[in-house]
Amino acid sequence: MARAAAPAPLAGVRRGIRRRRLADRLFALLGAACLGIGLAVLAVLLVDLAIDGLPHLDWSFLTSFPSRKPERAGILSAWVGSLAVMAVTAAAAIPLGVAAAVYLEEYAPKNRLTDLIEISVTNLAGVPSIVFGLLALGFLVYVLDLGRSVLTGGLTLAMLVLPIVIVATREALRAVPFAIREAAFALGATRWQVVRHHVLPYALGGITTGVIIALARAIGETAPLVTIGALTYVAFLPAAPLQAEWPFLSFAWLRDPFTVLPIQTFNWISRPGDDFRGNAAAAGLVLIALTLLLNGGAIWLRHRLRKRVRW
Amino acid sequence: MGDLKAEAIGLDFHYGDVQALYGIDLPIHAHAVTALIGPSGCGKSTFLRCFNRMHDLHPGSRYGGSLLLYPDGVDIVGPDVDPIQMRMRIGMVFQKPNPFPKSIFDNVAFGLRVRGGLSRGEIADAVERALRDAALWDEVKDRLGESAFRLSGGQQQRLCIARALATGPELLLLDEPTSALDPVATAGIEQLVLALRERITIVIVTHNMQQAARISDHVAFFYLGRLVEFGATRQMFVKPAKPETEAYLTGRFG
Numbered sequence: 001m002a003r004a005a006a007p008a009p010l011a012g013v014r015r016g017i018r019r020r021r022l023a024d025r026l027f028a029l030l031g032a033a034c035l036g037i038g039l040a041v042l043a044v045l046l047v048d049l050a051i052d053g054l055p056h057l058d059w060s061f062l063t064s065f066p067s068r069k070p071e072r073a074g075i076l077s078a079w080v081g082s083l084a085v086m087a088v089t090a091a092a093a094i095p096l097g098v099a100a101a102v103y104l105e106e107y108a109p110k111n112r113l114t115d116l117i118e119i120s121v122t123n124l125a126g127v128p129s130i131v132f133g134l135l136a137l138g139f140l141v142y143v144l145d146l147g148r149s150v151l152t153g154g155l156t157l158a159m160l161v162l163p164i165v166i167v168a169t170r171e172a173l174r175a176v177p178f179a180i181r182e183a184a185f186a187l188g189a190t191r192w193q194v195v196r197h198h199v200l201p202y203a204l205g206g207i208t209t210g211v212i213i214a215l216a217r218a219i220g221e222t223a224p225l226v227t228i229g230a231l232t233y234v235a236f237l238p239a240a241p242l243q244a245e246w247p248f249l250s251f252a253w254l255r256d257p258f259t260v261l262p263i264q265t266f267n268w269i270s271r272p273g274d275d276f277r278g279n280a281a282a283a284g285l286v287l288i289a290l291t292l293l294l295n296g297g298a299i300w301l302r303h304r305l306r307k308r309v310r311w
Numbered sequence: 312m313g314d315l316k317a318e319a320i321g322l323d324f325h326y327g328d329v330q331a332l333y334g335i336d337l338p339i340h341a342h343a344v345t346a347l348i349g350p351s352g353c354g355k356s357t358f359l360r361c362f363n364r365m366h367d368l369h370p371g372s373r374y375g376g377s378l379l380l381y382p383d384g385v386d387i388v389g390p391d392v393d394p395i396q397m398r399m400r401i402g403m404v405f406q407k408p409n410p411f412p413k414s415i416f417d418n419v420a421f422g423l424r425v426r427g428g429l430s431r432g433e434i435a436d437a438v439e440r441a442l443r444d445a446a447l448w449d450e451v452k453d454r455l456g457e458s459a460f461r462l463s464g465g466q467q468q469r470l471c472i473a474r475a476l477a478t479g480p481e482l483l484l485l486d487e488p489t490s491a492l493d494p495v496a497t498a499g500i501e502q503l504v505l506a507l508r509e510r511i512t513i514v515i516v517t518h519n520m521q522q523a524a525r526i527s528d529h530v531a532f533f534y535l536g537r538l539v540e541f542g543a544t545r546q547m548f549v550k551p552a553k554p555e556t557e558a559y560l561t562g563r564f565g
């Protein structure tokens with residue numbers, strides 16, 4: 001090989017590197033700017049909400065029923081209602097969605113029918129929520145006669161988020177390497193043993209993420225619950241789930257009328273005049289806090305579950 | 312040559328419309344190592360996977376002919392034979408180490424737990440025995456609770472061998488077990504295979520001709536889905552009968 005290290009081409013190489021580095025920097029700056037815009041919008045919203053809402057946010061706001069007088073009106077029935085509805089939604093959507101996804105991914109034969117089901121499920125995730133409200137009104141309220149209750153509200157939102165849970169669970173199951181399944185099958189495991197001992201535990205982190213997204217979507221929904229006839233003015237609480245007498249557990253709360261935080265907020269903001277604006281802002285803050293709390297709980301749970309898998 | 316452990320008689324295999332194996336006739340001698348060699352896509356791995364019915368995991372697979380497992384002579388690919396029962400008698404180790412993301416102990420214990428009916432003590436004994444057989448016990452005995460993913464590649468592959476041995480299989484299938492390992496780890500696996508041969512019949516797929524020469528008693532050369540030649544290792548390497556075999560062994564193709 002001849003010595004070819006002349007200075008002229010070397011300068012050209014350096015210039016090329018400089019130009020590519022510049023493009024690299026520019027892209028990083030652009031990305032950071034986009035992130036900044038997103039965060040700034042969020043911060044402005046939060047600050048605006050806090051300025052209006054914080055003066056109203058005190059203990060009595062959380063422990064009072066709604067009232068005609070803005071300074072006495074609270075959100076007790078709304079946040080309790082939100083929690084009760086979310087409990088029903090989670091109890092219905094998580095087992096149904098995960099089991100459906102496990103069946104589709106691990107058991108169902110891959111043919112036209114399963115392709116069709118897959119497309120339908122993905123499409124359902126994009127159907128406007130009001131449509132689910134109409135379906136729930138016709139089916140749950142009129143046909144099954146469940147009333148305008150916590151149960152109906154929870155099941156309505158469960159239908160709404162079921163596709164999200166299914167799609168996220170399937171993605172999580174697919175991320176488990178096939179080699180792991182092969183290893184388990186080669187040891188004589190049945191399909192259920194492979195799913196129960198390997199695929200599900202390793203996919204649990206991804207499934208939990210899907211559930212977090214689904215519940216966060218459900219807790220902010222208003223339209224389908226208004227459609228099924230959730231009340232906008234509730235001055236009582238659903239029956240307590242724990243009783244002093246035997247059998248101690250009661251499910252009467254499932255049949256009680258309810259309202260939720262987004263409905264309460266909308267109710268206040270839609271009144272003429274500015275009297276209830278502060279209440280609405282405060283309720284919005286509580287809704288954000290409640291969402292964060294639920295997500296935080298789910299993230300903590302995911303962390304715990306991941307520690308049991310020893311990647 | 313001793314007794315036969317298994318025997319393929321006119322074995323065909325189809326994936327959907329594609330035929331991958333054509334009328335394979337091949338004896339597997341008991342307590343010996345049989346190496347399957349041939350260029351990529353020749354059907355040697357496909358043949359290996361017939362033994363524990365791994366093809367059944369994919370739709371559209373179809374077996375023809377028969378693959379007998381001795382001493383009872385059951386047809387492994389027979390239509391009314393339960394694949395799970397076959398997998399309980401035949402262990403398999405794959406190309407890339409594929410430990411479960413669980414502790415070392417749980418990895419080896421899984422095959423036993425799947426069967427059920429064993430006490431904790433029996434499982435612990437069997438796990439220790441399998442790890443000793445796989446020459447891994449001394450390296451891991453103080454950290455059985457650690458993740459299998461913290462082991463080196465060679466250790467992971469020996470763990471996979473221990474996992475397959477724990478249930479006491481009659482036949483051990485090795486699908487290019489050293490292709491993802493460095494030379495030192497490869498030598499470790501080869502020593503292990505030679506030591507295990509005393510007690511268990513081994514069928515190994517390998518791309519590495521020297522490896523086949525070092526560790527096998529018999530060699531089967533596959534090409535385009537057919538068995539070209541089968542014979543004792545020494546004879547195959549010194550004086551193969553077919554010109555294709557000689558061409559492949561001397562590196563003229565494949």
